[in-house]
Amino acid sequence: MPFQQRAGLMRKSLLLMAALAVFGCGGSDSNNFNAGSLPVAKIGVIAPLQAGLTDFGKGIRNSVQLAVDQANASGRFQVRFVVDARDDSSTPSVGLAAAQSLAADPSVIGVVGTYNSGVASSVQPVLASAGIVMISPGNTNPTLTLGPDTSNPVRPFTNYFRLVVPDSIQGSELGDYAYNVLNVRKVAVVSEDKAVSLALVDAFTTKFTGLGGTVAIRSVFPDPTTDFTSVISDVKKTSPELIVFGGEYATAAPFRAQATTQGLTAPLMGSDGIKDQAYITAAGAASAGDYASSVGAPIANQPGGAQFLSAYQSAGFGEPPSDFGPYAFDAAALIIGAVQRRGIDRAAVISEVQGVNASGVTGTLSFDAFGDTRNKVVTLYRVEGGVFVPKNTVIVP
DSSP states (O other): HHHHHHHHHHHHSSSHHEEEEEEEEOOOOOOOGGGSSSSSSEEEEEOOOSSSSSSHHHHHHHHHHHHHHHHHHHHOOOOOOOOEEEOOOOOHHHHHHHHHHTOOOTEEEEEOOSSSHHHHHHHHHHHHHHEEEEEEEEETHHHHHHHHHSOOOOOOOOOOESOOOOOOOEHHHHHIIIIIIIOOOOOEEEEESSHHHHHHHHHHHHHHHHHTTTEEEEEESSSOOOOHHHHHHHHHOOSSSEEEEOOHHHHHHHHHHHHTTOOOOOOOEOOTTTTTTHHHHHGGGTTTOEEEESSSSOOGTTHHHHHHHHHHHHTTOSSTTTTTTHHHHHHHHHHHHHHHHSSSSSHHHHOOOOOOOEETTTTTEOOOTTSSSSSSSSEEEEEEETTTEEEEEOOOO
């Protein structure tokens, strides 16, 4: 969609008044500036855009663009913001190259991303060395903020923040839901060998077994895997009531389809990595009755969710925002607001983000001493009628 058309839309609606508070703007229209004379501040995006989990990545990119378009169209900023979106293809080496390129550009003031936790591990040190704030709308591996020994947490990078709950929380909530709501007592745990996937199933296992449940089998397969015949055969022998899956939709969908074909029909339960329409589309009818957690409340139920969805749809983007779009918008808004208050100063922006306490699309935007969000919300979904239907939203203390 041409910028002029999007800008016209933003002048009519100015997406969210809550976002203007994050941006640091007052209500007066007297602070209009000549865009042609303004300094440029770039907000980088690192996300899967060409390969990998593109359903998530494109929604993240579009949501950052929406925030930037709104800010520029308001005429209330002494900076012209520009989005510089880079593909990471859900691959750490590709994300590393993207981060190096952004870090070398002195006009880049902040980065929204990544989605994949494995990519984040490669990107974090590059942006930290350059003193660039990094705000993730999707990373869930607990070690990204707590370090490798989460029982003795040490923050690895003070420039890194995330707006979503980690897998330690999602996995625990899934374990509680399986035991106390679904009344499941015996599960099979199946996971990719990626650190983020293992963190999820480990958190599930700790909670579920602590409540009295049994893990009949734990099977870890290498990423990538496309033929799950042997894994399914082993799992099937244990007759689980539920299959707990660690991985994303690109892997979970073929596993689900193959399992059903081979007579393993127990419902599958995963986290935000599978909670996308792409999972249902790829797995087909076999996905009916499966479960997934995801970050936050359903978008329409978030404080600014209805307005966000309306503006996003009106902007004419070709892809849906996914559950991570509102968080990407809020991440961009935090960077924009920090620049407005502190100027184009990388260190000052990091300091401003660390101390922020504001309201955004997703609710309260605030971080603890490790860079984790204080707004801890998880929703559990079930596949019904070809879509994910929310069943329970939990606010975690």
